[in-house]
Amino acid sequence: MESARSLYKDGVDFAALSLQSSEFAKHLNSNGQLDFNDPASVRALTISLLQQDFRLKVELPEDRLCPPVPNRLNYIIWLQDLLDSTAGTIEEGYDPKRDVVGLDVGTGCCSIYPLLGCSLRPQWKFLATDIDENNVRTAEHNVKLNGLESRIQIVKTDPKGPLFPLDKFGQSRIDFTICNPPFYASQEEMMQSAEAKSEKPSQTCTGADMEMVTSGGEVAFVTRMIKESMQLRNQVQWYTSMLGKLSSISVLVETLMKNNNHNYAVTELVQGKTKRWALAWSWGERRPKMSVARGIPGFPKHLLPFPVDYTFTLPTTSIDAAIASLNGELDSLSWYWAWDRKLSAGVGYTSENVWSRQARRKMKLAGQEGMKMTTNPGEVALGVRVQLRLVHGKTPDTKGEVQVFIRWIQGSDSVLFESFCGMLKRKMEA
Numbered sequence: 001m002e003s004a005r006s007l008y009k010d011g012v013d014f015a016a017l018s019l020q021s022s023e024f025a026k027h028l029n030s031n032g033q034l035d036f037n038d039p040a041s042v043r044a045l046t047i048s049l050l051q052q053d054f055r056l057k058v059e060l061p062e063d064r065l066c067p068p069v070p071n072r073l074n075y076i077i078w079l080q081d082l083l084d085s086t087a088g089t090i091e092e093g094y095d096p097k098r099d100v101v102g103l104d105v106g107t108g109c110c111s112i113y114p115l116l117g118c119s120l121r122p123q124w125k126f127l128a129t130d131i132d133e134n135n136v137r138t139a140e141h142n143v144k145l146n147g148l149e150s151r152i153q154i155v156k157t158d159p160k161g162p163l164f165p166l167d168k169f170g171q172s173r174i175d176f177t178i179c180n181p182p183f184y185a186s187q188e189e190m191m192q193s194a195e196a197k198s199e200k201p202s203q204t205c206t207g208a209d210m211e212m213v214t215s216g217g218e219v220a221f222v223t224r225m226i227k228e229s230m231q232l233r234n235q236v237q238w239y240t241s242m243l244g245k246l247s248s249i250s251v252l253v254e255t256l257m258k259n260n261n262h263n264y265a266v267t268e269l270v271q272g273k274t275k276r277w278a279l280a281w282s283w284g285e286r287r288p289k290m291s292v293a294r295g296i297p298g299f300p301k302h303l304l305p306f307p308v309d310y311t312f313t314l315p316t317t318s319i320d321a322a323i324a325s326l327n328g329e330l331d332s333l334s335w336y337w338a339w340d341r342k343l344s345a346g347v348g349y350t351s352e353n354v355w356s357r358q359a360r361r362k363m364k365l366a367g368q369e370g371m372k373m374t375t376n377p378g379e380v381a382l383g384v385r386v387q388l389r390l391v392h393g394k395t396p397d398t399k400g401e402v403q404v405f406i407r408w409i410q411g412s413d414s415v416l417f418e419s420f421c422g423m424l425k426r427k428m429e430a
Contacts, residue, residue: 004053021042021048024044024048026043042066043062046066049069054116054180065108067108067110068271068274071215072112072116073094074269078115078269080237081288083175083238085288090347099123100176101171102126103178104177104178105181106179106181107139111139125151129154130156133156136154153206164229166235167233173234174236179225181243182221218241221250226259230283237286243279246275263287264293265293266280266299267295270297289308289309292307309407310417313402313430317335319388322402322404327346330424333348333350335350336376337354346386351379355420381411382408383419385406385409386406389405404424406421406424
């Protein structure tokens with residue numbers, strides 16, 4: 001459902017929605033606007049959007065947090081891009097055959113993330129937890145309303161227990177976690193935050209204390225997630241969380257760096273006047289694309305993930321000649337290299353530097369120079385995706401050019417990636 005990306009690009013059209021939902025129409029003011037300070041109006045909006053845009057039926061209690069659909073959808077779409085760009089395949093993008101299992105930590109009364117995720121991706125399944133008995137009961141009810149019991153499993157957990165109880169679900173490995181943690185450390189902080197805003201909050205909050213407040217606030221909560229992830233490691237490919245403060249992202253990225261994690265992603269989720277931020281980290285070595293990993297404008301450069309893209313232009317207008325040159329160079333290396341003609345792209349994997357003069361001499365002495373690997377090496381020090389594109393001139397009189405795009409898709413050694421890029425550029429320009 002790629003159309004979901006543009007659903008709320010220009011906000012929600014209340015007039016159009018009221019024509020589709022008579023129940024929602026009851027809550028519109030005479031000027032066609034919605035009173036976001038009225039809890040009933042906010043619930044009606046969420047219920048109507050889920051019904052009209054995703055064919056999802058939900059019932060929401062009056063005393064629990066009502067999730068805004070556009071904001072939650074933005075998080076799900078970012079998560080999709082995160083998984084798609086780290087699937088380890090030559091063709092980056094959505095694989096409709098890929099089975100994916102995610103864990104929603106604190107699913108809330110609606111279980112909106114599992115419902116949206118299952119609606120958008122037929123092969124996705126969810127595990128979900130909550131510490132509140134009422135949330136578990138209403139979330140299970142909403143899952144049943146949509147006939148998704150086989151794809152969404154919800155359990156009540158202990159506030160002092162693990163945040164990622166995989167064994168409780170009988171799972172040894174999952175693809176991701178998703179979470180909207182309590183933002184505030186205390187009721188006082190929540191009140192001070194509301195008073196400090198120059199404008200009144202654009203939407204009333206009906207969340208219960210345990211949904212809004214936690215000891216130490218969101219930083220402490222996600223720090224706890226990071227510590228747990230250091231035990232589980234690769235049992236989860238991507239750990240993620242939404243944050244309510246930009247400053248929290250900086251603190252948590254520094255925490256990851258201190259614990260020797262340099263494979264993470266940050267983004268900004270904007271919907272109307274509301275801004276939220278999200279952080280993801282992995283103990284594996286598959287690296288997401290730049291638009292996913294470096295999505296916060298103006299974020300301090302030293303806290304951004306290392307760039308994974310490298311581009312250069314060749315002094316030729318013949319893409320066929322460029323393809324022949326590229327494959328000639330990369331086929332001569334003692335590594336795994338596979339080329340796809342339809343995509344004009346290839347992927348390469350190696351367990352060590354095989355292109356330096358020293359490496360070539362070593363392999364020549366061992367009689368291994370030019371021996372192409374037929375399978376991916378067991379331990380991958382570097383994985384890259386290389387694509388060629390013919391870029392046409394801006395005017396009929398301007399010659400086109402062939403551009404080489406290199407993307408770092410796996411590994412932890414940025415120096416090795418830069419070395420490969422430099423080698424390929426020198427060889428092909430020559």
